[in-house]
Amino acid sequence: MHSVKITVTLRKSILDPQGKAIEHAISTLGYGQVGEVRTGKLIELKIDCPTKDEAERVTNELCKKLLANPVMEDYAYTIEQA
Amino acid sequence: MSHRAKFGVVVFPGSNCDRDVHYVLSEIFQQEARYIWHKDSSLGDIDVVILPGGFAYGDYLRCGAIARFSPVMREVVQFAEKGGVVVGICNGFQVLLEAGLLPGAMLKNKSLNFVCKYVHLRVEDATTRFTSACRKGEVLEIPVAHGEGNYIVDEETLKRLEDENQILFRYCDRKGAITEEANPNGSMANIAGLINERGNVVGLMPHPERCSDEVLGHVDGRKFFQSIINSFRD
Numbered sequence: 001m002h003s004v005k006i007t008v009t010l011r012k013s014i015l016d017p018q019g020k021a022i023e024h025a026i027s028t029l030g031y032g033q034v035g036e037v038r039t040g041k042l043i044e045l046k047i048d049c050p051t052k053d054e055a056e057r058v059t060n061e062l063c064k065k066l067l068a069n070p071v072m073e074d075y076a077y078t079i080e081q082a
Numbered sequence: 083m084s085h086r087a088k089f090g091v092v093v094f095p096g097s098n099c100d101r102d103v104h105y106v107l108s109e110i111f112q113q114e115a116r117y118i119w120h121k122d123s124s125l126g127d128i129d130v131v132i133l134p135g136g137f138a139y140g141d142y143l144r145c146g147a148i149a150r151f152s153p154v155m156r157e158v159v160q161f162a163e164k165g166g167v168v169v170g171i172c173n174g175f176q177v178l179l180e181a182g183l184l185p186g187a188m189l190k191n192k193s194l195n196f197v198c199k200y201v202h203l204r205v206e207d208a209t210t211r212f213t214s215a216c217r218k219g220e221v222l223e224i225p226v227a228h229g230e231g232n233y234i235v236d237e238e239t240l241k242r243l244e245d246e247n248q249i250l251f252r253y254c255d256r257k258g259a260i261t262e263e264a265n266p267n268g269s270m271a272n273i274a275g276l277i278n279e280r281g282n283v284v285g286l287m288p289h290p291e292r293c294s295d296e297v298l299g300h301v302d303g304r305k306f307f308q309s310i311i312n313s314f315r316d
Contacts, residue, residue, distance in 0.1 A: 014234065017190060021194060069144055069147070069187050071186060071234065071235065071236070072189060
């Protein structure tokens, strides 16, 4: 069994208005040194398979087919044996 | 009597404009209209499929992302490939983008606000089956109601859309000028509606079904439905 954590974020070239709104709130709190805030989604799932390679293959497939939209999003993941 | 077009209105869990569309088609235009449940694996004998507005599957993950895997969507894609007429309104447009029937994607509105108001649209091409009742350059007043209408696509595709006349409606001011102020959501090139290359699939964010009944004060939406109906006349 493998535990997978996937993060989906807007591509760097795309303005993230939620990130901007949060950044604005952070600066209002007085943290002027904080910037470049970006938001995204965290998706956790488990994959029942023998090897990490297989888990990685399934994860990539899922990201491409459903979890991320390549027109506007990038994804990254970590896989751990559970 | 003129030929009546047969419309199918897809109902996803979370659709909320399905009845409005059905009402306009059957009561205002006296056409045949029936609902198609998202789990149906056949569209039946119809001429036009409409994917209505709403929040299919709660818009979880991304707008339209789950809906596009509904059983009925396989049929809709095949129907479109065979030349069948497919219309996506608002959430339905988002589903068409996710299904790859039209290019691009929708981001959250630039303002981060849900925008619900009347906007002006300029008809960019009046030779299509969705706009033949309009004049080229005509300004229509039709309401929008969405949180994710900020259209985005890569530059190369945008150029192709412009070159091939596939941008059907753009947000404009009341005189038809395409300005940033007239853009309610930050959409690229003020895009409000697109048509595919073949001319049988259309997606638009504004809601023509919300301005087709005189009691609601505006009837510009009728021109959209009238165009489709006319395209089935002999």
